Each structure stands twice: as C-alpha cells, then as structure tokens.
Amino acid sequence: MNFVYGPRQTGKTTGLKLLVRELLRRAGPDSVAYLDLDIVLSPAELKRAFEYVVGREARRGVKRLYLLLDEVTSVRGWWRVLKYYVDTGVLDRAVVVATGSSTVGLLKTPERFPGRRGLGRDVVVLPLDFPAYVEVHGVDPREPAAVAQLFEEYLETGGFPKAINRHPDAVDAVRDAAVSETYRHGRSPQLLKDILGAVLEKIPSPMSYHAVAQEVGVSHNTVREYVEFLADIYAVGVAHLISGGKPQTRREKKIFFRDPLLYRAAALWTSRRVDEAALLEQVVQEHLLRKYGEVYYYRNKTEIDVVAGPYKIEMKSARSRRGYPRDVAVLRREEIPKFLLQLRGAS
Template sequence: MKLGDLSYMNPWWEGKEDYHARRWREQRIHWWPKWADELSLEPFSLNFVLGPRQVGKTTGIKLLIQELLKENPPESVLYINVEILPDYRTLSALIREFQELKENEGIKRGYIFLDEASSLEGWWRGVKPLIDAGLLENDVVTVTGSSSLRVKRDIEMFPGRRGKGITLEVMPLSFREYVGVMDLKRPELHREKTLRLFEEYLKTGGFPGSINGLPMDDLLGAYIGELVRFGKSLEIARETMAAVIRSAPSATSFRALAKATSGYSYKVVQDYIEFFRELYVLGIAYLRQGEQVLYKREKKFFFRDPLLARLFSAWSGTQLREEALYEWLVQEHLYRRFGEVYYYRNSYEVDAIVGDLKVEVKAGKAHRKYPKNVNVLEKEDVPFFLLDATPP
C-alpha cells in the first residue's frame, strides 16, 4: 500500500471537500466539538482521543482538519483510518512516505491523524521507532480509539515521548450539553420545556446521529462488531447484559450475575463486563463506607448513556426499568464531573456518593426518611440536578 492509495481518505490533496465535514454541515442539529479546541497543535505532540463508537471523534478530527487547511498546505495533513491496514509495518511505511512528500514539497510542519488505531494490533510499533529516531519532531500526531483500556495500555508504550500532547476522552453529550445544543437559555426558568427536552434526551442519548433522527442500528452494529473483532461470544455477551439490566438498580456481584445466566462462570461474566466498560458502555459504582472503598463487595453497574441502555436492553430482550435509567443518569453525571462515583449501604442505601455529596434517586415519591445530608431526587428533579454544574 502506497500513500497515493489513501487519496480517497484525504480528499483535500485533490482540492475536494471531505465527506464527514459536508455531512456535519448538512445535519439539522450540529455543533462544534469543543474537545477539538483542546488538542495540542504544536510540534512535537502525540495526542490521544478516546471515546465510544459514533460519538463524533472522526467528524471532530475532520472539522479540525478543515481549520488547519486554512493556514497550511493540503500536503501537510495526513489522515489514516487504521482499520484498513494489514499490519503496523504498513502504517510505518505510510508515515515515512508522508515525511518524504513533505520534504519534497518544502513543508516543515505536518499533522498526522490515526483514526481507530485500537483496531490494529501493535499499531504503536509503526509510530514509536519513528519518534525515537526524531523523524516526527516537526509533526503533530493525533491518535483516536474506541477501546479505552486497550489504548490506555498502548499509551504506556510512549513514556517521555508525548511531547506537548494530551489525552482526551470524548463522550456522548451530557444532558447539560444537550440542552446547550438545543439552545435553551436559562433552562431553570423554562421548567416545562426542560422536562420535554429531557424526555427526548432519554430516547436519543447524546450521540450526534440519534439527535439528528438517524436510525441507530449502525451504532448497535458497531458494538457487536467490536465483540466479534475481539473474539467475544455474542451469546455470552447477550446473557451478561440481560443479567445486568435485570439486576438494576440493585447492587449485585459477578457471582450473582453469573447465576442469572445459563451456566457461565463468574469469571467469564466479569470478563465480559470489563469489556463493556472498555467500550464505554458500562460504568461501576463501588460500595464506599466512610473512607473505605470495598471493591470486592456488591457493585452498582450503570450505563454511560441512555441510548446505549435502550439499545442493549432491546438487544438482550430485557425490559428497561425507569427507576434504573434515572439512577444511571445521576451516576454517570457525577462520574463525569468528579472522575469517580460510589454508593453507600448500611441501615439505608444511597445510590450515588462523591465526597460529601450523597444522592438518592426515586422515580416516584420517596417512602422513607433519609438523613438531611442526602439529596433525594424524585422523577422531575433529576433533569435539573443534571443541569447543575456546581461542585459539592
């Protein structure tokens, strides 16, 4: 494979408009990805952009490329969808050929975008030697991936070789971000409209495609494709997901989930749940009592976006419980804000705690008294809690 074979991925080389950028512009609802402004664009930088499939990583990269082309020649930008490459040697050869092209054109600074690098085993072997040899010292390299633990493991292969680069996680829009995209100012003053938007958000989640009314079969298909790619059994994945959804919103254990399957061991169930965590589908709230986190005790598993909850509920043939969905939204909200979320259980249970902030979610009216320091949220309280960005 030669660099010329990638011209269809780099239409700006031939003065053509990029497909993703055009499609973004034509969407009824679109927004500039703020994370694209955070990337380091000063050589040498090795950036990593992580996040679930179809969250807009590729589109964000293509929009950033459009901005770069306003001040840089077309030949200074290389985009590679790494999924199509047979091995890391091909990746290395393409980058070296790109360096030769720049030199021939008298271009000093280059921008290299490696999309979905986590799909190619050992991709880093095609980049690291070039960094060590100083061949990329005038370049900015940005790597994206949809498998968090896999890419995070690969990041460790570049100790002291990141330059000015940073690592970003791109997630589906939170409800607060969704309200901003819908251009609702001061939502706390428009209660009914905010509640209607929240009902829509529960259906679409924060994925650009679903927000624009596109069918989301492709999104589910992308996750099924990841399962197949990494040699996972769809039957085990389906049973594991069904067990997780049926157990919610109660805390449970890997052993209890395994008993809810047709006979898989708790080790197998644990492995599949960890894989779903790696794909940004599930999160875990561990039990915390005082300052102690009890990692081996029962856990609360939560979906990281309401659309993902609906898709996997339908895929696994399991009914989605409303009270679980509301609790998951609060747990994800706190996890994004503070990087951690736990739950508490003693004589009473609290669904989500971070620091001194304690939140109990009730889809209906609360039937018991909680301590004064526990925020009890009823159904219509949840969207306004999600809009609050005030730290505890």
C-alpha cells in the first residue's frame, strides 16, 4: 500500500497515468484498475466500485491486482472502505497506490493501517526545486551566466509543470486548486482570501496570529486554523522563532509560500504586490525546509532570517556593513542560485 501526496497541479495524476501505461504493458489490462475518485461521491459508491474491481479480478483469475486510487481524499471515510477489503484478505496479493492533495486526509492516514502496508512507501510530489529546474532545462550548473538567467525565470514560474511550460492559465490553476480544496474542507474562500491578504501585507516579517486576526476581524484561532489548512495543502510553511535551541511556537512566526508561483498567485488574487526580498527569502526557506524538515528564524540584538540544519542565513540585497557572528552566512541575490545548487549535495 503506497501513498502519493502533494499539492494539486504538480503532476500526480499524470504520473499515475504513465504508471498505468507501463503496467498495462507489463501485466496486461486484467491486472490494472484505475479509479478517479474526484467523481466518486460517497463511501457507499466507493464500496460498489471496489466490489466490481475485486469481483472482476476473481472471475478472471488475476494473480496480482494493481489498484490505483487517484485523489482518494475526495471521498470522506475512504480509508474505512479500503481497510475493510484489506482485512478480508482479498487484497493480499494486490499493490495499492493512493494519491491525495492534502495531508489532512492522507498523510496521517498510514496510522490507520498498522501492519497492513506490506512494502508500501510514501512519496511526496512537490513543485520542482531550483536544482531540478536547472536539470530539466538541460543547463550546465557550472555555467554561472546560464544559471543566473534560469534563476530569474524560476522566480517567475516556480516549479509547477504548467508554469514551466508557459501555459497561460498556470496562475489561475493553482489559485483554483486552492479554492477547490477550501470548499472541500468546509472553509470559506472569501475568508481565506482576506487572511492571505493580511499575511501578504506582513511578510517577510514575523507576525502573530492575533495581529492578522485583528486586521481581518476574526479570532486568532480562526487564523491559526486557516494557516494550518494552507500548510496541509502545501501552500505555505511556517518558520518559528528558535531560542535556547528550542522552537518558540507561541511567539511570532514567519509564514512563507512554498513556491514562487503560489506567492504570485496569492498576490494577484488579493491585489497585493510581490515583495522581491520576501520572494528570495521564501525560496531559501523552502529549499532548506525540504532538506532538513524544519526551518526557523532567530532574533536577539540582530535578526537572522533563516535557520535550518547547520545553516544560519541572512538575506541582503547588497553587501552588509553590519557585523554578524562568524557562523552566519550573508547571502546576496546573485549568490542564491549557487547556494541552492550546492545545498542539494550538502550533508
């Protein structure tokens, strides 16, 4: 039992269909079942689909079934249906691949399948990071001028396939995907828009949920819930203040978008401007988050923009005259591409 998750518009369905093509070639059509669960309305309907697939498998004497469930989190309680068929033993020789766009409905689900996943894996599908962006464009990473030009393009398109391919509705697609997830999880798109607008006014500075709530006119708990929802659908990350070696989760936090296109889409939707300094900081935050799993900031007499793993990084548009501790790296804009490329191979 394999789980594939990540934001919408990153190519999960395309990848699944390419897998279907390969499985049809290797195992034959009787062994492959693909269910698009975006069009399944209820657990009862999902159960009927399972009964048909399992019955067909039995009638045709299939030895190994490849069951591909696309956007499984669209169906509330989907895991109960799947768990039932696992427990009955009819899927003992099956390979199941389930995809989803939200950590709410999928990432925490493996806890509901203890001892039932066999050799299954978790796969996260995210927009391309900058090193992968360079790779797919066939640019030699040792060519500074070409890398610098490509970095400017990356700041415009981010790593979503549609944007990379210059599709005209790329920005609309990521916005609409977020709105769709908002409806699906019983939240208000208008309130999401208002909260995003307030957040965009403050980034890249640290902010409190209370300050955002005052601007929007809701409770700080509501702001927290919406920010957590945005994190669950891979739209934003949260960097907490680190002090004394521990995250200070109750203090002001930095909220950052996890891809340049997401930031631009949010700015366009809320009629806010794109802050160049914020965009650069977010790119570094996201790459370090992917590398180390957590990202923080530090503030004492001076503020350090990004802290993760062994790195302490301050972002500057020009060479700073201010003195920083020796273990703090000061990155200028033109130094960021090289840093991101080196980060991939860093231990």
